Amino acid sequence: MLFLIAWRNIWRSKLRSLVIMFAIALGLWGGLFVIALSQGMVNQRMDALIETSISHLQIHHPQFADNQQVKWVIPKGQALIDSLRRLPEVRAAAGRTVVMGMVSSAAAGSGVQIDGIIPAAERQVSKIYEKITEGAYFDESVKRNPILIGKKLATKLKVNVRSKIILTLQDRHGNITAGAFRVVGIFETISSRFDEHQVYVRAEDLNHLLDTENAIHEIALILHDVEAVDPVATTLRTQLPALKVETWKETAPELDYINEIMNQTSSIFMLIILVALAFGIINTMLMAILERVRELGMLMAVGMNKFRLFSMILLETLFLAATGGIVGTLVSMGTVWLVARTGIDLSVFAEGLRDFGYDTVIYPVLAPEFYLEVGLMVFITAILSALYPAWKALKLHPAEAIRTI
Numbered sequence: 001m002l003f004l005i006a007w008r009n010i011w012r013s014k015l016r017s018l019v020i021m022f023a024i025a026l027g028l029w030g031g032l033f034v035i036a037l038s039q040g041m042v043n044q045r046m047d048a049l050i051e052t053s054i055s056h057l058q059i060h061h062p063q064f065a066d067n068q069q070v071k072w073v074i075p076k077g078q079a080l081i082d083s084l085r086r087l088p089e090v091r092a093a094a095g096r097t098v099v100m101g102m103v104s105s106a107a108a109g110s111g112v113q114i115d116g117i118i119p120a121a122e123r124q125v126s127k128i129y130e131k132i133t134e135g136a137y138f139d140e141s142v143k144r145n146p147i148l149i150g151k152k153l154a155t156k157l158k159v160n161v162r163s164k165i166i167l168t169l170q171d172r173h174g175n176i177t178a179g180a181f182r183v184v185g186i187f188e189t190i191s192s193r194f195d196e197h198q199v200y201v202r203a204e205d206l207n208h209l210l211d212t213e214n215a216i217h218e219i220a221l222i223l224h225d226v227e228a229v230d231p232v233a234t235t236l237r238t239q240l241p242a243l244k245v246e247t248w249k250e251t252a253p254e255l256d257y258i259n260e261i262m263n264q265t266s267s268i269f270m271l272i273i274l275v276a277l278a279f280g281i282i283n284t285m286l287m288a289i290l291e292r293v294r295e296l297g298m299l300m301a302v303g304m305n306k307f308r309l310f311s312m313i314l315l316e317t318l319f320l321a322a323t324g325g326i327v328g329t330l331v332s333m334g335t336v337w338l339v340a341r342t343g344i345d346l347s348v349f350a351e352g353l354r355d356f357g358y359d360t361v362i363y364p365v366l367a368p369e370f371y372l373e374v375g376l377m378v379f380i381t382a383i384l385s386a387l388y389p390a391w392k393a394l395k396l397h398p399a400e401a402i403r404t405i
Helices: 002-010 014-054 077-085 119-125 151-157 192-197 203-210 226-239 253-291 293-301 306-342 347-355 368-394 398-402
Strands: 057-060 090-104 109-117 132-135 146-150 164-170 176-187 198-202 218-223 244-247
Touching: 002 306, 014 253, 014 306, 014 368, 057 226, 077 090, 077 218, 090 119, 090 151, 090 203, 109 119, 109 151, 109 192, 109 203, 119 218, 146 151, 146 164, 146 192, 151 176, 151 192, 164 203, 176 203, 192 198, 198 203, 218 226, 226 244, 253 293, 253 306, 253 368, 293 306, 293 398, 306 368
Parallel strands: 109 198, 146 176
Antiparallel strands: 057 218, 057 244, 090 109, 090 164, 090 218, 132 176, 146 198, 164 176
């Protein structure tokens, strides 16, 4: 009976109740959608880096990260790769010959990281082949020294597909050596910095320049399940104590920091929205109580105890918050689902976004558990918002309240 009375009470002033419900729904919709956009941007950046460069796990010689010299190779690298591929958690593994060097054309030069790869194996751990915008992924028509470069680097060097460029680097003896390479493909990722400072050549061509034989400085691993990254890393560290095993969080710690900051920012953002909504709920309930002082006095006079009076006001507040919260959450879920299918095109900000490694088309995403967390936060906000109006009602004296006009 008390539930029915509370539900009817909120509709005694339909306009006021609808306004506060609309405010709650609008606040939640806006907050959840903005958070979904932000989370989508972070996830896209993380996925892009994992898919194009850092992978889920990387293995190096312990001294390679501090001093990327040619000599710091992984002992018996190919045999290790073969054994890693047999692990049930591993989807793919590939080795890379990694050196720092200089790339130059007739127009300009730039410092780059040179990855020597086996094209077929690299396709299993990296989607750089999907980012080719001009040319092809190691065109078979170019038999000697093909190279892939980023679009921004190509613009800087003023070269196109089929252009010849020079790679300059140190070989294993410490001598400066150089080789002429033919551009067979130009890739474009979401990060213009990556596109400017990363090039790919065949491992055999790079090993020839370095005067090495099958030198492997880096092993990239892609797992079937990203959630298995930490357990697999722990196992590999135990099995390979002489090597350095790093997860994607350790290889690119800024990604994990951004993710943590985004989660904290989302919580603070929702807290601000809920505090604003709490003041609206308090104001609405205070107005409702002041309009019903005489009625509340009569209810107490005929025997309604303070607990039931408090419960009635609490239920009214919960009904207001729950109705607005459910509508806002459902609309948010629908909006996120619809926009996630098409994305939001921010091409007008393309240059600035790519400088920071973000895509120009944003696909919002929000974990289902976040909706549950927000629902719990709305419930707590409603209870807290009901305390002051209920306290004001409990302070009423029946005799004085009945005489109120």
